[in-house]
Amino acid sequence: MMGNTLLRAEGVEKTFRSGAIEVQALRGIDLDLSQGEFAALKGPSGSGKSTLLHLFGGLDLPSKGTITLGGTPVTSMSGRELSDFRRDHIGFVFQAYNLIPVLTVTENIEYVMMLQGVPREERRERVAAILAEVGLAGLERRFPPQLSGGQQQRVAVARAIVARPDLILADEPTANLDSLNAAALLELMAALNRDHKVTFLFSTHDEAVFAMAKRLITLKDGRIEADQRREGAA
Amino acid sequence: MAMLLRLALRNLSRHRRRTVLTGLTIVVGYVLMSFMLSLDAGTYGAIIEMFTGDHTGHVQVHARGYLDRPGLHKTVQDGETFGNLLESDPRVQRAAPRIYSSVLAFAGPKTTGLRLIGIDPDRERSTTRLAAKVSAGSFLPAEGNVILLGSDTAEVLGVGPGNEVVLVGQAADGSVANDLFTVAGLLGSSADQSERSNGYLPLRTAQEFLALGGRVHEWALRLTHYGLAEEVAQALEGVLDRTGFSGLEVDPWQVVEKEFTKTMEGDRKGNTVMQFIFVLIVALGVLNTVLMSLLERTREFGVLRSLGTSPGLLFTLLVLETGLLTLGALGVALVLAGCLNLYFQHYGIRYPEPMSVAGMLMDRMEGALELHVFLLPALTIFLTALLVSLYPAMRAATIRPVDALRTF
Ligand SMILES: Nc1ncnc2c1ncn2[C@@H]1O[C@H](COP(=O)(O)OP(=O)(O)O)[C@@H](O)[C@H]1O
Ligand SMILES: [Mg+2]
Numbered sequence: 242m243m244g245n246t247l248l249r250a251e252g253v254e255k256t257f258r259s260g261a262i263e264v265q266a267l268r269g270i271d272l273d274l275s276q277g278e279f280a281a282l283k284g285p286s287g288s289g290k291s292t293l294l295h296l297f298g299g300l301d302l303p304s305k306g307t308i309t310l311g312g313t314p315v316t317s318m319s320g321r322e323l324s325d326f327r328r329d330h331i332g333f334v335f336q337a338y339n340l341i342p343v344l345t346v347t348e349n350i351e352y353v354m355m356l357q358g359v360p361r362e363e364r365r366e367r368v369a370a371i372l373a374e375v376g377l378a379g380l381e382r383r384f385p386p387q388l389s390g391g392q393q394q395r396v397a398v399a400r401a402i403v404a405r406p407d408l409i410l411a412d413e414p415t416a417n418l419d420s421l422n423a424a425a426l427l428e429l430m431a432a433l434n435r436d437h438k439v440t441f442l443f444s445t446h447d448e449a450v451f452a453m454a455k456r457l458i459t460l461k462d463g464r465i466e467a468d469q470r471r472e473g474a475a
Numbered sequence: 476m477a478m479l480l481r482l483a484l485r486n487l488s489r490h491r492r493r494t495v496l497t498g499l500t501i502v503v504g505y506v507l508m509s510f511m512l513s514l515d516a517g518t519y520g521a522i523i524e525m526f527t528g529d530h531t532g533h534v535q536v537h538a539r540g541y542l543d544r545p546g547l548h549k550t551v552q553d554g555e556t557f558g559n560l561l562e563s564d565p566r567v568q569r570a571a572p573r574i575y576s577s578v579l580a581f582a583g584p585k586t587t588g589l590r591l592i593g594i595d596p597d598r599e600r601s602t603t604r605l606a607a608k609v610s611a612g613s614f615l616p617a618e619g620n621v622i623l624l625g626s627d628t629a630e631v632l633g634v635g636p637g638n639e640v641v642l643v644g645q646a647a648d649g650s651v652a653n654d655l656f657t658v659a660g661l662l663g664s665s666a667d668q669s670e671r672s673n674g675y676l677p678l679r680t681a682q683e684f685l686a687l688g689g690r691v692h693e694w695a696l697r698l699t700h701y702g703l704a705e706e707v708a709q710a711l712e713g714v715l716d717r718t719g720f721s722g723l724e725v726d727p728w729q730v731v732e733k734e735f736t737k738t739m740e741g742d743r744k745g746n747t748v749m750q751f752i753f754v755l756i757v758a759l760g761v762l763n764t765v766l767m768s769l770l771e772r773t774r775e776f777g778v779l780r781s782l783g784t785s786p787g788l789l790f791t792l793l794v795l796e797t798g799l800l801t802l803g804a805l806g807v808a809l810v811l812a813g814c815l816n817l818y819f820q821h822y823g824i825r826y827p828e829p830m831s832v833a834g835m836l837m838d839r840m841e842g843a844l845e846l847h848v849f850l851l852p853a854l855t856i857f858l859t860a861l862l863v864s865l866y867p868a869m870r871a872a873t874i875r876p877v878d879a880l881r882t883f
Contacts, residue, residue, distance in 0.1 A: 301877045328783020343485035353782050
């Protein structure tokens with residue numbers, strides 16, 4: 242079941258300083274993530290979930306420790322390199338307001354591919370295919386404010402996956418959804434994980450959501466408290 | 476790039492009210508600036524034309540040193556050949572030769588000092604307004620012992636057209652010059668005192684009287700436009716040098732009439748302050764929009780950055796937004812300013828009563844449609860708007876993505 246190691250974190254620490262106040266958000270994280278995993282990150286508010294996802298996605302750098310993705314050390318990249326790294330290797334889904342409000346559904350999904358330099362024809366084909374897959378065919382020309390919260394999150398997932406990243410990081414993607422929509426989004430993500438073999442790591446504190454994860458990593462006070470694998474889930 | 480343009484345009488239309496308000500600030504600022512420049516160019520253009528058309532002309536040719544310290548013997552070539560040489564430049568419309576001297580005028584028991592000016596009546600007529608100032612009698616014939624007198628002088632001497640005056644002065648050869656002249660006409664009135672103590676003789680008569688055969692003190696040139704004076708003066712100096720007329724200097728009206736030029740420039744400085752204030756208003760308006768639209772989109776910038784948008788691309792987008800807004804507004808403003816300036820070029824603004832501007836009595840202001848009237852405010856506003864947006868755009872583009880994402 243386990244493939245090659247995709248992501249490796251070693252001794253990752255993150256301290257936030259604002260004036261005299263110091264917050265140790267992460268206190269030594271060691272973690273391996275394999276290709277094709279569907280893993281959940283659970284923990285109470287303030288336990289460091291968002292911080293860890295940001296570091297894995299190259300949005301921020303750790304105070305200590307190293308992170309490598311596919312053998313490439315993320316932690317020694319420059320700002321410019323991190324920007325390209327995110328474009329080519331990472332897909333993000335945030336809790337809300339993921340989409341660019343002035344772009345249509347199609348344009349939102351196309352955006353990263355445009356940055357990547359994918360030709361127009363191919364972009365259109367890939368958008369059409371992914372929209373059908375996430376069940377949003379027909380909404381191509383809508384703008385984000387004209388969509389429901391569940392639809393917006395689906396577009397965000399579609400945008401993440403269409404750029405063919407190595408790793409999709411989702412930070413409480415269901416937190417703003419009702420339980421029905423939350424379950425549907427999770428099922429969608431699980432299906433995409435299965436069909437596209439893309440690795441997912443998502444954070445949540447929703448019982449129903451982490452029930453679907455094949456691996457459950459529990460964070461507490463910036464440390465990994467538990468790391469369970471479960472066959473047969475999802 | 477197409478995507479950037481689309482994003483920029485849609486972001487502008489997202490807040491239509493704010494975009495329109497900022498656009499209006501730019502439009503109003505531009506129209507006011509352009510209108511002021513147009514009135515300025517029109518008014519001062521009219522003043523300069525009026526001033527130079529009175530006597531000075533646009534460019535003058537003298538023997539070197541004459542301007543600083545005039546002298547009877549500091550003379551220049553006379554003659555049609557020389558006149559034609561000066562007029563060979565297509566920008567020169569007409570050249571008029573002059574002789575200057577001081578004499579005493581007698582009429583019976585009465586006497587007065589007179590500034591004697593010898594002119595070529597034909598050439599002078601198409602160089603300055605002198606012929607139009609004749610208020611009694613007639614203008615000068617090509618030669619003959621006739622004189623045009625300022626009306627004040629005529630009154631002092633108690634003479635009018637047809638009467639005789641005796642002039643006494645010093646000729647160039649050292650002898651005493653004296654002769655009898657018939658008054659051909661009077662110049663000016665009690666309102667226009669510019670010719671009060673002047674007396675004009677036909678050039679040839681004056682040359683004989685002062686023993687200055689074939690020589691003059693000055694050539695005054697009328698150009699197609701007063702704005703060409705400096706370049707034409709420079710070009711002519713070269714032409715004269717090359718054709719063997721050395722020891723001459725060619726000066727634009729700005730040099731010949733230093734006092735007038737200084738007064739006028741001083742007058743115009745006040746307008747620059749107003750212009751600066753308009754630019755400041757526009758700059759603040761644009762800055763306000765840029766700051767507001769950046770602050771409320773911080774979270775969005777975080778998302779764009781997390782998707783792999785480089786700071787450079789984001790920066791370009793934000794500056795593009797300001798650039799497009801400014802260009803659009805300037806387009807509208809150009810049309811409005813064009814109409815406004817055209818109207819005031821035609822109809823002008825009449826002063827309630829004649830006003831003295833830079834020493835000239837003006838009865839109205841009018842606009843001028845010169846290139847700089849439109850170009851200068853356009854460039855100033857465009858560059859100011861871009862400049863004002865640079866720093867906020869740079870800040871927004873380089874904010875750390877995590878910090879941006881934490882803002883809602
Ligand atoms: N930019 C920051 N500046 C200061 N403190 C921060 C910053 N980001 C996170 N923290 C702190 O780090 C800790 C972990 O936060 P976070 O990763 O957001 O937790 P979670 O996502 O699990 O709720 C919290 O105590 C939070 O206040
Ligand atoms: Mg969080």
